[in-house]
Amino acid sequence: MITSNGATIIDTRTNTIVHEQLVPEQYILPVLEAARRLDLQFCYYTSEQLYAEKTLYDRHNWYxxxxxxxxxxxxxxxxxxPCIKIGAYGDAETLREKRLELERLFADQLYVTQTAAQWLEFLHPEVSKANALKTITRLLDIQPSEVIAFGDNHNDLEMLRFAGLGVAMGNAHEEVKAVADYVTLTNTEDGVADALEKFVFALQP
Structure with missing residues (x-):
């Protein structure tokens, strides 16, 4: 199982971590300071606990x-x-521009990605869902052509390009649909099931 945007891979059979990349400690405070200047609020992920600033904690349902x-x-x-990732919450209308600014400031130092309209994440520079998927293909000794990946946001782009079949959800951003091999139904219309039926189950004898 891939979690934290690819920072952690868990073997669900044994519930053990088989791969993990932490945010480099020397960049944690600088990115917090830079993002704070852009009026972002933060949460901080460790392997055992998620910490959220009180103003952000009170605003969200963390179920x-x-x-x-x-x-x-x-x-x-x-x-x-030790930090797996830093989450940053901001205004949806301006967050893309803030992401681009932070990507410029921390190029080659951190992986900066937008995971939702109001959320950014900061991770180890080698972390991505695509790299995690590459690790899993090596561990399982399978080819990218044997992989189906589903995505709907900016942080899914590389993964969809890597997979043999990249599927964008019907509610995905247009840039995600543009790189996908197939666009399925939306999340609320059972889009994953629709694609699996078309590309997996329908082909079985």
């Missing part, structure tokens, strides 16, 4: 978090705990 969530006044309090 989807796969680790316990704790509120802190300032995310800098958590540093220097």
């Amino acid at each position: 989807l978090a796969d680790v316990p969530v704790r509120s802190v006044q300032d995310i800098v309090e958590v540093y220097p705990q």
Whole structure:
């Protein structure tokens, strides 16, 4: 199982981590300072805990978090705990421009990606869903041509290009649809099931 945008790979048979890449410690405070100047709010992911700044914690329902969530006044309090990724929340109308600015500032130092309309994530520079998928293909000794990947946002682009069949959800951003081999139905219309029926189950004898 790939989690944290590709930073962690878990063997679900044994519930053990088989691959993990942490945010380089020397870039944690600089990226927090730079993003703070752009009026972003933060959460800080460790392997055991998700820390969210109080203003952000109070604003969101964290029921989807796969680790316990704790509120802190300032995310800098958590540093220097080992960090899997940093999440940053901001205004949807301006977040793309802020992402481009942060990508420029931290080129070759961090992987900066937009995971939703109001969310950015900062990770180890070699982390991506595509690289995690490459690792899994090596571990399982399979070819990219044997892989189907599904995506709907900016952080899925490389993964869709890598997979033998890249499928964009019907509700995906246009740039995601543009690189996909196939556009399926939306998330709420069982788009994954639709594509699996078309490309996997329909081909079985």
